[in-house]
Amino acid sequence: MSRSKRFAALRERPINQDTFVHEWPEVGLIVTDSPFDPEPSLRITNGRVVEMDGVARADMDLIDRFIADYALDLSVAEEAMATPPEAIARMLVDINVPRAEIVRLVGGCTAAKLVAIIRHLNVLEMMMGLAKMRVRRTPANQAHVTNWKEHPALLAADAAEAALRGFAENETTVRVARYAPLSALAILVGSQVGRGGVLTQCAVEEAVNLRLGFKGLTSYAETLSVYGTEGAFIDGDDTPWSKAFLASAYASRGVKIRFTSGTGSEALMGHSQGRSMLYLEARCLLVTRGAGSQGVQNGSISCVALPESLPGGVRIILAENLLASMLNLEVAAGNDALASHSDIRKTAKLMCQFIPGADFVHSGFSAVPRFPDNLFGGGCFDADEYDDYLVVQRDMQVDAGLHPIREEEAVAVRERAARAIQATFAALGFPAITDAEVQAATIAHDSGDMPDRDVAADLAAADGFLVGPRTVLDVIVALDEAGFTEVAERLLAMGRQRILGDYLQPAAILDADFRVRSGINDRNDYQGPGSGYRLQGERWQRVQDLPQAKPPADFVRQGQPLGVQLEAVGPAPKGRANEVVIAVGPAFGDALTETIGGLPHDEVLQQILTGIAEEGLTARIVRVHQSADLAFVGYAGAQLSGSGIAIGLQSRGTTVIHRSDLAPLNNLELFPQSPNLTLESYRHIGRNAARYAKGETVQPVPVRVDNWARLRLIVKTMLLHRREVEAIDPALPPTELAFDWEPEI
Numbered sequence: 001m002s003r004s005k006r007f008a009a010l011r012e013r014p015i016n017q018d019t020f021v022h023e024w025p026e027v028g029l030i031v032t033d034s035p036f037d038p039e040p041s042l043r044i045t046n047g048r049v050v051e052m053d054g055v056a057r058a059d060m061d062l063i064d065r066f067i068a069d070y071a072l073d074l075s076v077a078e079e080a081m082a083t084p085p086e087a088i089a090r091m092l093v094d095i096n097v098p099r100a101e102i103v104r105l106v107g108g109c110t111a112a113k114l115v116a117i118i119r120h121l122n123v124l125e126m127m128m129g130l131a132k133m134r135v136r137r138t139p140a141n142q143a144h145v146t147n148w149k150e151h152p153a154l155l156a157a158d159a160a161e162a163a164l165r166g167f168a169e170n171e172t173t174v175r176v177a178r179y180a181p182l183s184a185l186a187i188l189v190g191s192q193v194g195r196g197g198v199l200t201q202c203a204v205e206e207a208v209n210l211r212l213g214f215k216g217l218t219s220y221a222e223t224l225s226v227y228g229t230e231g232a233f234i235d236g237d238d239t240p241w242s243k244a245f246l247a248s249a250y251a252s253r254g255v256k257i258r259f260t261s262g263t264g265s266e267a268l269m270g271h272s273q274g275r276s277m278l279y280l281e282a283r284c285l286l287v288t289r290g291a292g293s294q295g296v297q298n299g300s301i302s303c304v305a306l307p308e309s310l311p312g313g314v315r316i317i318l319a320e321n322l323l324a325s326m327l328n329l330e331v332a333a334g335n336d337a338l339a340s341h342s343d344i345r346k347t348a349k350l351m352c353q354f355i356p357g358a359d360f361v362h363s364g365f366s367a368v369p370r371f372p373d374n375l376f377g378g379g380c381f382d383a384d385e386y387d388d389y390l391v392v393q394r395d396m397q398v399d400a401g402l403h404p405i406r407e408e409e410a411v412a413v414r415e416r417a418a419r420a421i422q423a424t425f426a427a428l429g430f431p432a433i434t435d436a437e438v439q440a441a442t443i444a445h446d447s448g449d450m451p452d453r454d455v456a457a458d459l460a461a462a463d464g465f466l467v468g469p470r471t472v473l474d475v476i477v478a479l480d481e482a483g484f485t486e487v488a489e490r491l492l493a494m495g496r497q498r499i500l501g502d503y504l505q506p507a508a509i510l511d512a513d514f515r516v517r518s519g520i521n522d523r524n525d526y527q528g529p530g531s532g533y534r535l536q537g538e539r540w541q542r543v544q545d546l547p548q549a550k551p552p553a554d555f556v557r558q559g560q561p562l563g564v565q566l567e568a569v570g571p572a573p574k575g576r577a578n579e580v581v582i583a584v585g586p587a588f589g590d591a592l593t594e595t596i597g598g599l600p601h602d603e604v605l606q607q608i609l610t611g612i613a614e615e616g617l618t619a620r621i622v623r624v625h626q627s628a629d630l631a632f633v634g635y636a637g638a639q640l641s642g643s644g645i646a647i648g649l650q651s652r653g654t655t656v657i658h659r660s661d662l663a664p665l666n667n668l669e670l671f672p673q674s675p676n677l678t679l680e681s682y683r684h685i686g687r688n689a690a691r692y693a694k695g696e697t698v699q700p701v702p703v704r705v706d707n708w709a710r711l712r713l714i715v716k717t718m719l720l721h722r723r724e725v726e727a728i729d730p731a732l733p734p735t736e737l738a739f740d741w742e743p744e745i
Helices: 005-011 062-071 074-082 085-093 099-106 111-118 123-133 152-165 177-194 206-214 230-235 240-252 277-290 313-326 343-354 383-396 407-428 435-443 455-467 472-481 485-500 537-544 601-614 630-640 679-694 709-726
Strands: 042-045 048-052 142-144 169-172 199-202 220-225 256-260 295-297 330-332 363-366 566-571 579-584 618-623 645-649 655-659 669-671 735-739
Touching: 042 074, 048 062, 062 230, 062 240, 062 277, 074 099, 085 099, 085 111, 085 123, 099 123, 099 313, 111 277, 111 313, 123 313, 123 343, 142 152, 152 169, 152 177, 152 407, 152 435, 169 177, 169 363, 177 199, 177 206, 177 407, 177 455, 177 472, 177 485, 199 206, 199 220, 206 220, 206 240, 206 455, 220 240, 240 256, 240 277, 256 277, 277 295, 277 313, 313 330, 313 343, 383 537, 407 435, 407 472, 472 485, 566 618, 579 601, 579 630, 579 679, 601 618, 601 645, 601 679, 601 735, 618 630, 630 645, 630 655, 645 679, 655 679, 669 679
Parallel strands: 142 169, 142 363, 169 199, 220 256, 256 295, 295 330, 579 618, 579 645
Antiparallel strands: 042 048, 566 735, 618 735, 645 655, 655 669
C-alpha cells in the first residue's frame, strides 16, 4: 500500500505523543457509567442510613459507612433521592433556580445519584453549571513556585512576581524533603513582598506540613489526599476518620485546608474495584464534605493523563469540578500537571474551567519554567506562557486570576524579595545569601542561572529551624530590623488573620488589604445574563492593559525619509505609447512615507522606475485623489497611460499591474502581500510592466506567500488604509508628480 504523506505528517504532530486507549471497565479504565457502578438508592430507618446505593449497612466498607454517617443531609435525603436526576440536571442550567436550592437538594444525594445527574449534562451545560455553582463569586488562581536547586533567593523572587501578577495562593514543594522549612520560609517572605495577603503552603508529608503550619510558615494546606475505594485509602496511609482529625488539627491553628482527590487515582493504584472514575470521585467528594473540609483540589490532578487517555476524559474532569461545587466545596480545579503534548488540547481542556470560572482556575499555574524547575510534575501552563494566558483573558473578557505587569515592576519586586530573604537568612544565622545570588535571582529565567549553594549547610539550618523554638515571629522581627518594615507588617497581619480564623470560611482568599473574600461575604450570585461576577471597571482595565498593546497612532507614525520630493506639476494628461504610468494613492509620499514593511516610498519609486528604464521605456508618476482602492488607483493610471499599462501603488505598498481594457477589478498581476515585497520585487514589477507595454511575453513576478502576515499586520493595514482614505479628495482629478531620481543601471 502506498503511504500518504499527509498521514505521515499527522503522525508527527504533538497530539500523537499522547496515549489513547479503549475502555476496560473491569480494571477501572472507564471514566463514567461502568457496568459495575451501582444504581442510586437510599433507605433510612429511625434517622439512620441502612442501605445506600444497593449496599446494606452490614456490608458497607469504611467509605460507605463514613458517607452514610457524616456526608449526607438526611433531612433532605428522601426528597433528593426521589427527584429525577434529569430534573436536578435541568436545575443546574436553569437561571431561575438559585444556587442555594441546588446545594440544599444535592446535600442529600448519594455518590451514585451524583453520577446519574452528570449523565444528563454535556460539556457546555456543565460549564454553565460551574458558573452558577462556584462557591466564591470572584475567580482566583494558585501558583506553583519551586526550583530544581531549591534556591531560597530564586524561590522568594518567583513568589514575589507571582503575587504581583495576581495569584491569590503560592504553593511550593521540595526535591529534598529536609529543605521544606527553608522553601516554605522563602515563598512566605517573597509572596508578602509581592503583595500582602497571599496564602502560601509547602506540599510535603503531612506531619511536617502540620509543623510548618504551627510555626506560622504556611497558611493553607491541600495535601490531605482522599480515595474512592477502601484499598486505595488504606494504601494511601489513612482512613476518612484520620483525615478528618488531621483537618481539624490544621484548622485549630488557623490553617485553611482542602482535601485532594481526582479521577484515575484508584485505577492507578490498582484498587478501582471495576468502578468508573467519576463514581469513585463522587465518593471522594462526599468524604471531603463529611470530614468538614471547606474545599477540594480536584480535576484529576497528577493522574490527568489517565482519564484523558479514555473517551470523554476531559468531560469527566470538568464533571468532578462541578460535583464538588454542587456539594458547596471550594474547587481548586486542577489544570496543573502536564495534560498533553498538544498546546491545542491542553488549552481546550483549560477552557472548561477558564470560561465559567473556578474558585481557583489552576491549582496551580507554574510560575516557573516547567523544565527544569517545576517539581510538581512539570506544570500544564508555565511562566513562559504568561503572555498567551493574559491575551486569552483579554480576548474573552474573562477573569482567570491574573493581570499584566511591566518588566521593570517584575525586576524591582524580584530584587526586593531576594534582598528580604537575604536579610532574613542573615538575622537567623542561616548560610549567607550573597549579593551575587540576589542579582542572579532578580533576572533569572530558571535555576540554571543561579549559583550553587552549600546544600549540607542549608539542610542543617532547615533541620535546626524545624525542631527549634523559632517561629514566624522571629522572621517578622528580623525583617523589621533589616528595614523591611512593610513586609514585616504584612507577615504580622497574616498572623492576625490566623487568630481571627476568617480565612477558614468557605473558599476564602485575602485581598491586598487583608480583607477576606469567601463564600459568605463574596457569595456567587450568578443567575443568568447580567448577574454574577463580571469582569468590568477597574479590574477589566487592568486585565486588558497588556505591555505589548500599543496606541493605534503608533502604527501610522512615520518620519519623512530624505529624498522624497513629489511635487505636483498639474493635471495628468494622456501619455505617450512608450510609457508606463505609476499611479500612487492619495497619501503616498505625503501623509504616509513608508510601506507596511518599512520600505521608504522614495526607494520604492526608485526601484520601479529603474525596472521600467531597464526595458527602455519611460514612466510618469500620477497621484489619484479620488480613491484609495488599489484596483481603481491602478485602473485610473491605466486610462492615462499611453501604452495602456499602469502600476497601481498604495501607500502601504500593495501593488497591481493594470491594463486599460480590463475591468477595474481585473488586472495583469496583483501583489496583495505587501509586507513580503522587497526593493528587488518592486524593480521586477517595473520590468514586467514595461514588458507588458511592449507586448512581450512576461513571466509573473515571483512573490513569497506568508500566511502569518495578515495575523501580524491587519491592525496596521487598517490604520494605514484609514489614513489613505482620509486623504481622498473626490473633486481633484489625477495629478502628475515630479520626482527627482537617478536610474540604478
